[in-house]
Amino acid sequence: GIFYSLIAALFVIPLLFLATVYISDVQSAAEGYTTKAIGDKMASLAKSVDNDVPRATRIIARRAVEANIQHIETSGTPLDDAERRIVEAMLNGTVYGNVTSLDNFTMTGWAAELTRKAEAFGFAALVNVTDVAVAPYDSYHIAVRVAVSVNMTDTNRQASLYRLYNSSYAISIIGTVDPLYLLSTNGIFKRTIEPPPAALSGVA
Numbered sequence: 505g506i507f508y509s510l511i512a513a514l515f516v517i518p519l520l521f522l523a524t525v526y527i528s529d530v531q532s533a534a535e536g537y538t539t540k541a542i543g544d545k546m547a548s549l550a551k552s553v554d555n556d557v558p559r560a561t562r563i564i565a566r567r568a569v570e571a572n573i574q575h576i577e578t579s580g581t582p583l584d585d586a587e588r589r590i591v592e593a594m595l596n597g598t599v600y601g602n603v604t605s606l607d608n609f610t611m612t613g614w615a616a617e618l619t620r621k622a623e624a625f626g627f628a629a630l631v632n633v634t635d636v637a638v639a640p641y642d643s644y645h646i647a648v649r650v651a652v653s654v655n656m657t658d659t660n661r662q663a664s665l666y667r668l669y670n671s672s673y674a675i676s677i678i679g680t681v682d683p684l685y686l687l688s689t690n691g692i693f694k695r696t697i698e699p700p701p702a703a704l705s706g707v708a
Contacts, residue, residue, distance in 0.1 A: 542663045546656060549625055550665055553618065553654055557669050560614045564606070565638075565648045565675040568593035571604035576683045577691055587638040590646070594636055611636060611650065618654075627656045644699055645674040 571593045572583060583589050589599055597606040597613070615631040622629030635651035649672040657664040682697050 542658050545625055546627065546658070546663050546665050549622060549627070549656070550654075550667065553667070556614075556618070557650070557652055558671065558673060560611070561648060561650050561671075561673055562675055564594050564609060564611055564614065565590070565646070565673070566677075566680075567606050567609065569646065569675070569677055570680055571597075571606055572599055573681050573683050573686070574605065575599045575602075577681070577686055580687070580691060582683070582687055590638045591636050594638075594648075595633065615652070622656050626659060628659055629657075630655045641674050644678050644697065645676055648673050648675050 568590045572586065572589050575589075576582065593599055593604060593606060594611050597604055597608060597610045611633045615633050618631045619629045622631070630653075632653045633650065634653055635649070637649045639647045639649075641647040650669070652669040654665070654667045654669070656666075677697055678699065679696055682695050685693070685695050
């Protein structure tokens with residue numbers, strides 16, 4: 505009986521070893537698939553952010569310009585610092601502290617919404633607009649520079665992402681009301697900012 509027990513043990517021990525190795529391999533493969541899925545999800549979200557930063561900046565900056573022009577039309581007075589007031593509107597949705605038509609569609613609101621979106625994907629996220637600057641560009645555009653930091657981490661710390669966007673954009677003001685003309689006519693007449701018609705060559 506002892507002989508057969510030894511024989512059985514010699515068979516069982518390798519089988520137990522193989523089973524342990526198999527279970528370990530399966531667990532490692534499952535963890536690998538999970539990590540890849542998390543990485544793919546984070547990469548997809550990062551690509552969405554890449555596309556969203558310039559889009560949101562352009563839309564919000566244009567609406568901030570329009571909000572300031574609306575303030576000029578309502579108050580009948582020029583802005584004390586146009587660049588500063590456009591930045592205020594982009595960040596807070598206000599002009600001189602007064603709520604405008606931007607409501608919550610601001611760079612700050614956009615960052616908060618992006619944070620919520622990342623959290624819905626299962627990530628701990630922090631999105632900050634660290635700087636916004638506005639300057640003249642040409643007769644039909646303003647230059648807007650934004651700095652945005654994005655920090656995302658999987659809750660199990662299997663993956664993380666950090667990106668810093670520091671970009672400048674030329675924002676068209678074509679089609680907006682000309683504030684100087686508005687002030688010069690005391691708001692009685694309006695005209696939009698439009699480039700001159702292109703000259704036709706070869707016309708007598």
